[in-house]
Amino acid sequence: MTSRLTINRTRATKVFLSAFLILIAAIAVYAFLILKHDPSFVDLNERLLPMSWQHPFGTDHLGRDMLTRILLGFQLTVGYGFLALLLAVAIGVPIGVIAGFKGGLVDRLLMRVADAFLAFPDTVVAIVLSGLLGAGIENLLLAIILVKWVNYARLARSTVVTERQKDYITMAKINGLSEWRIMWKHLFPHLIGHILVLASLDLGKIILLISSLSYIGLGAQPPAPEWGAMLNEARPYFQTVPALMIYPGLAIVTVVLLSNLLGDYLRDKFDVKKEVAE
Amino acid sequence: MRLLQLNNVQKSYQPGIPVLTDINFSLDRKECLGIVGESGCGKSTLARCILQLEGLDQGEILFEGTPLQDKGEREIRPYRRHLQTVMQNPASSLNPKLKIRHSLMEPFRQYGAQVSLSHFQHGSEEGMARQLMEAVELSPDLLSRYPHELSGGQKQRISIARAISLEPALVVLDEPTSSLDVLTQMSILKLLDHLRDALDLSYLFISHDLLAIQALSQKILVMKQGQIVDRFEKGDLFADERHPYTQQLISLFD
Numbered sequence: 289m290t291s292r293l294t295i296n297r298t299r300a301t302k303v304f305l306s307a308f309l310i311l312i313a314a315i316a317v318y319a320f321l322i323l324k325h326d327p328s329f330v331d332l333n334e335r336l337l338p339m340s341w342q343h344p345f346g347t348d349h350l351g352r353d354m355l356t357r358i359l360l361g362f363q364l365t366v367g368y369g370f371l372a373l374l375l376a377v378a379i380g381v382p383i384g385v386i387a388g389f390k391g392g393l394v395d396r397l398l399m400r401v402a403d404a405f406l407a408f409p410d411t412v413v414a415i416v417l418s419g420l421l422g423a424g425i426e427n428l429l430l431a432i433i434l435v436k437w438v439n440y441a442r443l444a445r446s447t448v449v450t451e452r453q454k455d456y457i458t459m460a461k462i463n464g465l466s467e468w469r470i471m472w473k474h475l476f477p478h479l480i481g482h483i484l485v486l487a488s489l490d491l492g493k494i495i496l497l498i499s500s501l502s503y504i505g506l507g508a509q510p511p512a513p514e515w516g517a518m519l520n521e522a523r524p525y526f527q528t529v530p531a532l533m534i535y536p537g538l539a540i541v542t543v544v545l546l547s548n549l550l551g552d553y554l555r556d557k558f559d560v561k562k563e564v565a566e
Numbered sequence: 567m568r569l570l571q572l573n574n575v576q577k578s579y580q581p582g583i584p585v586l587t588d589i590n591f592s593l594d595r596k597e598c599l600g601i602v603g604e605s606g607c608g609k610s611t612l613a614r615c616i617l618q619l620e621g622l623d624q625g626e627i628l629f630e631g632t633p634l635q636d637k638g639e640r641e642i643r644p645y646r647r648h649l650q651t652v653m654q655n656p657a658s659s660l661n662p663k664l665k666i667r668h669s670l671m672e673p674f675r676q677y678g679a680q681v682s683l684s685h686f687q688h689g690s691e692e693g694m695a696r697q698l699m700e701a702v703e704l705s706p707d708l709l710s711r712y713p714h715e716l717s718g719g720q721k722q723r724i725s726i727a728r729a730i731s732l733e734p735a736l737v738v739l740d741e742p743t744s745s746l747d748v749l750t751q752m753s754i755l756k757l758l759d760h761l762r763d764a765l766d767l768s769y770l771f772i773s774h775d776l777l778a779i780q781a782l783s784q785k786i787l788v789m790k791q792g793q794i795v796d797r798f799e800k801g802d803l804f805a806d807e808r809h810p811y812t813q814q815l816i817s818l819f820d
């Protein structure tokens with residue numbers, strides 16, 4: 289009973305994921321082929337319009353096309369989320385692998401630095417950095433990277449520390465593999481699954497962070513079509529034209545949900561044992 | 567010239583607590599030397615020293631007359647092909663994330679192009695993999711499996727196949743049968759004996775199991791607290807003048 293349930297859930301996840309990926313691909317194609325509006329083009333004669341063929345999602349309080357802004361917001365929000373994530377992984381993983389593999393003083397030094405970063409909550413760092421360097425999406429990204437790299441460093445380190453004591457690492461050494469080759473051939477396959485799962489779950493959190501900080505004015509600045517910033521701009525019209533808040537809100541929920549599903553799916557996929565059991 | 571010779575080898579991990587004291591022995595080609603001793607007597611450290619995974623405090627390890635103990639990792643690498651090992655735990659000797667084929671062919675991929683083999687025909691990698699599987703009496707179908715799909719005995723056979731794949735001069739068998747059931751132990755011992763004849767291998771067989779050692783070795787050393795306390799030919803095991811510790815070991819399987 290339980291196993292049937294699990295398989296069904298996995299299949300449901302797959303279907304759901306595929307549907308979303310197709311949807312997003314379609315949206316992307318639509319955005320590039322059919323996009324006919326300038327996201328910042330202000331036309332006060334056409335403000336707060338309802339749905340129409342001309343404006344499928346209507347227009348906002350400055351007469352800008354909502355669909356165009358939501359689509360470009362995808363590029364902005366998800367794009368910046370990805371960028372922050374990639375940089376955090378690119379900084380954290382090598383530091384963690386080196387700390388775990390070398391051990392000793394190097395390990396202790398790197399991990400104390402990581403602990404120091406871990407002590408600050410991400411929102412606080414973002415707010416402080418915005419206060420010091422000025423509000424803007426670049427400073428927000430910097431704050432996210434500063435906070436997130438630690439997770440990847442710790443994950444990579446703990447995986448490497450567990451695995452490097454195993455006999456197959458000794459065998460690889462006996463078989464003449466260099467340290468770099470051992471890291472690449474033997475440790476990397478162990479890392480990639482963990483990292484991808486954590487990263488895809490983190491993507492949702494990072495997008496939420498970007499949007500929520502943009503909403504309170506610390507991230508992307510208007511007129512950038514960032515979803516959180518759009519929510520903020522739509523606030524005064526909440527009661528009269530709720531669609532202005534619903535569309536960006538739905539976009540955020542969709543992407544965060546997608547990122548969590550992707551995390552689940554990847555976790556199953558990289559678990560060799562589970563794959564075989566199915 | 568002796569294949570392997572240890573002169574006055576000393577090793578300790580912490581100052582003042584010796585793990586190996588004054589170890590002297592030698593091993594000829596096609597010979598199997600057994601080393602028996604209880605847990606913690608230093609036999610695995612001895613194996614790690616011979617395999618050049620640990621440095622020595624004193625003494626020398628000669629491989630075909632060449633001292634290995636002071637060489638750096640780079641200089642050791644050409645010798646590693648001839649210093650292979652099968653370890654105790656078959657579960658951790660194979661990377662769980664890699665298919666059997668990948669683990670098995672690791673030494674071949676590393677050295678294959680440079681070495682000339684006399685028993686195996688090393689044409690294609692796939693052909694080599696099949697020959698190795700045949701040598702350890704396993705089906706080539708297992709090559710595309712993951713380690714967790716194999717039994718302990720099968721995994722240990724894969725480890726053996728990997729260790730012999732480059733026709734090394736010496737294979738250090740560090741408790742190769744200790745984590746297996748009795749029937750599997752016997753079949754593994756039989757296989758090892760057969761492979762030594764077929765491939766002209768030399769074994770250094772380390773175990774706490776005197777019976778297993780006796781099945782394979784011509785000469786036997788007894789280790790206790792980092793020292794060799796007794797040495798004898800296989801036939802002399804039950805002679806009366808054995809060291810008290812040896813007699814104690816013998817009495818265990820009466």
